[in-house]
Amino acid sequence: MSIWKKxxxxxxxxxxxxxxxxxVAQAAPMRIAVVVKALGIGFFDAVHKGAEEAAKQIGDxxxxxxxxxxTTAEGQIQVIDSLIAQRVDAIAISANxxxxxxxxxxxxxxxxxxxxxxxxxxAPEGRLMQLxxxxxxxxxxxxxKLAADHMPNGGEVAVLSASAxxxxxxAWIAAMKGEMKNYPNIKLATxxxxxxxxxxxxxEAQGLIKTYPNLKAIIAPTTVGIQAAAQAVEDAHMVGKxxxxxxxxxxxxxxxxxxxxxxxxxxxxxxxxxxxxTEIAYNLATKKAVAKPGAKISMGRMGTVTxxxxxxxxxxxxxxxxxxxxxxxxxIF
Amino acid sequence: MTSPTVVQRQIPDRLNSxxxxxxxxxxxxxxxxxxxxxxxxxxxxxxxxxxxNLSDATYNFTxxxxxxxxxxxxxxAGEIDLSVASIIALxxxxxxxxxxxxxxxxxxxxxxxxxxLACGAFNAMLVTRMGLPSIVVTIGTMSLFRGISYIILGDQxxxxxxxxxxxxxxxYIWWVFTFELLLFVLLAGAFHVxxxxxxxxxxxxxxxxxxxxxxxxxxxxxxVKAILFLLTGVMSGVAxxxxxxxxxxxxxxxxxxxxxxxxTMVVLGGTNILxxxxxxxxxxxxxxxxxxxxxxxxxxxxxxxxxxxFIGLLLIGVIALPRLWSRLQARRS
Numbered sequence: 096m097s098i099w100k101k102x103x104x105x106x107x108x109x110x111x112x113x114x115x116x117x118x119v120a121q122a123a124p125m126r127i128a129v130v131v132k133a134l135g136i137g138f139f140d141a142v143h144k145g146a147e148e149a150a151k152q153i154g155d156x157x158x159x160x161x162x163x164x165x166t167t168a169e170g171q172i173q174v175i176d177s178l179i180a181q182r183v184d185a186i187a188i189s190a191n192x193x194x195x196x197x198x199x200x201x202x203x204x205x206x207x208x209x210x211x212x213x214x215x216x217x218a219p220e221g222r223l224m225q226l227x228x229x230x231x232x233x234x235x236x237x238x239x240k241l242a243a244d245h246m247p248n249g250g251e252v253a254v255l256s257a258s259a260x261x262x263x264x265x266a267w268i269a270a271m272k273g274e275m276k277n278y279p280n281i282k283l284a285t286x287x288x289x290x291x292x293x294x295x296x297x298x299e300a301q302g303l304i305k306t307y308p309n310l311k312a313i314i315a316p317t318t319v320g321i322q323a324a325a326q327a328v329e330d331a332h333m334v335g336k337x338x339x340x341x342x343x344x345x346x347x348x349x350x351x352x353x354x355x356x357x358x359x360x361x362x363x364x365x366x367x368x369x370x371x372x373t374e375i376a377y378n379l380a381t382k383k384a385v386a387k388p389g390a391k392i393s394m395g396r397m398g399t400v401t402x403x404x405x406x407x408x409x410x411x412x413x414x415x416x417x418x419x420x421x422x423x424x425x426x427i428f
Numbered sequence: 429m430t431s432p433t434v435v436q437r438q439i440p441d442r443l444n445s446x447x448x449x450x451x452x453x454x455x456x457x458x459x460x461x462x463x464x465x466x467x468x469x470x471x472x473x474x475x476x477x478x479x480x481n482l483s484d485a486t487y488n489f490t491x492x493x494x495x496x497x498x499x500x501x502x503x504x505a506g507e508i509d510l511s512v513a514s515i516i517a518l519x520x521x522x523x524x525x526x527x528x529x530x531x532x533x534x535x536x537x538x539x540x541x542x543x544x545l546a547c548g549a550f551n552a553m554l555v556t557r558m559g560l561p562s563i564v565v566t567i568g569t570m571s572l573f574r575g576i577s578y579i580i581l582g583d584q585x586x587x588x589x590x591x592x593x594x595x596x597x598x599x600y601i602w603w604v605f606t607f608e609l610l611l612f613v614l615l616a617g618a619f620h621v622x623x624x625x626x627x628x629x630x631x632x633x634x635x636x637x638x639x640x641x642x643x644x645x646x647x648x649x650x651x652v653k654a655i656l657f658l659l660t661g662v663m664s665g666v667a668x669x670x671x672x673x674x675x676x677x678x679x680x681x682x683x684x685x686x687x688x689x690x691x692t693m694v695v696l697g698g699t700n701i702l703x704x705x706x707x708x709x710x711x712x713x714x715x716x717x718x719x720x721x722x723x724x725x726x727x728x729x730x731x732x733x734x735x736x737x738f739i740g741l742l743l744i745g746v747i748a749l750p751r752l753w754s755r756l757q758a759r760r761s
Binding site for chain 1: 473475476478480481484485487488585587594597598671674675676677679681682683684685722723726727729731732733735736
């Protein structure tokens with residue numbers, strides 16, 4: 096055997112060895128499935144973006160972004176079954192039905208898959224933990240702060256809510272009232288209800304503008320109400336005098352932000368939510384954290400989440416949108 | 429004088445031998461499709477040929493298949509029932525209500541089937557007694573039955589079915605064979621005998637081909653149709669028991685859109701949508717095709733919308749192919 100041949104074969108062997116070591120070192124990446132209510136929804140496409148961001152940051156994580164065509168529990172169960180079949184490492188799901196998914200997700204957990212829910216939760220026995228985008232106290236804080244930020248001299252504010260029996264809205268308004276002790280120069284004039292109907296909300300907003308001439312802000316913790324109020328303020332030529340704020344969707348509010356009727360508003364940031372869900376799923380699947388009441392689990396750049404007695408946790412304050420970022424998010428949802 | 433010669437002429441029972449008929453049939457084509465899908469899936473995903481995964485995948489078609497059998501007979505007889513999914517919803521709601529009142533498991537099953545029967549009877553009465561077209565009647569009852577569920581439940585759900593109730597939708601007979609799969613096979617056998625081996629089955633074909641001729645041959649057309657609607661109702665009730673047991677909960681949106689899945693299965697199985705022809709083995713094979721395609725695509729994480737497009741194209745192909753074939757034959761001769 097010539098020296099050349101020997102050299103080449105040795106080199107080849109070395110390369111082969113090196114490649115094989117590399118393959119061993121690059122063990123199959125952890126597969127985290129993000130299951131959403133249905134594909135083709137802008138909000139969840141943004142969640143996917145956040146999940147990919149977290150995967151890139153962690154390194155050896157592959158995201159499987161999937162969901163049914165229609166927002167049905169049966170469709171999600173089919174998806175879960177196929178994910179169990181693929182033996183993914185973790186599932187993070189936003190549920191179409193908090194109860195109907197429980198048997199399928201229980202089966203997933205029995206076969207060693209880490210299951211968490213985010214956004215729209217699953218009943219406690221079907222998941223390790225639930226990540227809420229925000230929480231009632233945090234939303235209450237944000238609502239009054241949004242208004243106060245643009246009222247340096249204080250004054251009167253009014254609330255335009257959904258229906259008088261809406262559980263979510265009532266809880267948020269109660270939390271906001273509790274928080275108002277920190278803003279002594281701001282007075283709550285009244286709470287009116289637009290029943291989440293565009294025309295009724297618009298009329299109620301008109302009524303507020305006429306009844307309270309010194310009104311400085313309308314706070315609408317509902318996506319229908321905030322839009323109607325902004326429209327009413329524009330139509331009454333009160334832009335600059337009354338600031339409309341609350342919870343709204345960037346795509347619906349972009350125009351009103353640019354007209355000046357709304358200086359800023361808030362809603363959960365889906366990118367952050369997808370990012371945080373992926374971080375948590377990774378930490379639970381790698382046993383770096385355990386989901387139990389009182390546990391603190393890292394969410395990377397989003398800080399840590401603390402679980403309550405039902406293993407529920409809140410991610411952060413609602414994300415604030417204003418003229419600087421609303422257009423960017425309006426394209427998403 | 430010549431004696432008259434008797435010309436012996438053989439009149440065969442069949443124009444083609446049973447074997448060649450079977451080979452040229454629609455069912456033979458479906459068998460090829462099933463085999464092809466099986467082979468493609470085995471190569472496309474390493475997780476496909478796993479008994480447990482295949483067992484999970486049978487849920488993709490067992491419940492819809494149970495409704496597709498009587499639906500095939502209805503369509504052969506020239507009628508249709510689009511209210512089947514809504515019957516499931518109402519029947520499941522009734523079971524949930526009974527469960528909340530503390531009814532034991534056998535009673536729950538009876539109630540589920542009885543409500544299905546009652547709904548079927550209502551459809552039968554409107555179609556056969558009042559002579560209304562079934563497509564219109566069942567579009568109406570589709571809204572009616574599900575509407576009652578929505579009135580009873582609203583955005584609530586019945587949960588907490590007894591543990592033993594879970595057997596129907598989650599239990600195993602032996603190894604990987606589920607209770608639902610066994611039920612599906614038994615029902616396929618029963619409907620096969622009913623349609624292809626009894627005089628009742630012959631009447632169904634006769635009515636579908638020519639209701640007037642059938643009537644003048646002494647067939648009680650209205651009664652046969654009424655029985656078919658009752659059968660469809662009962663089978664929807666059975667499917668409701670299985671699905672409710674599998675989900676472990678009832679919501680008014682349960683089984684949304686299943687009527688079209690069942691009709692798709694029937695038509696894909698070679699049943700003429702205008703009535704007169706079709707077979708039970710065809711429906712069984714179509715169920716397998718749809719189940720395996722859904723599962724295979726799911727393993728590859730193909731988005732649900734692509735699956736819908738594929739099933740849609742398959743369906744159009746199924747209806748167009750025989751027409752194209754007969755045109756080709758006509759041109760050749």
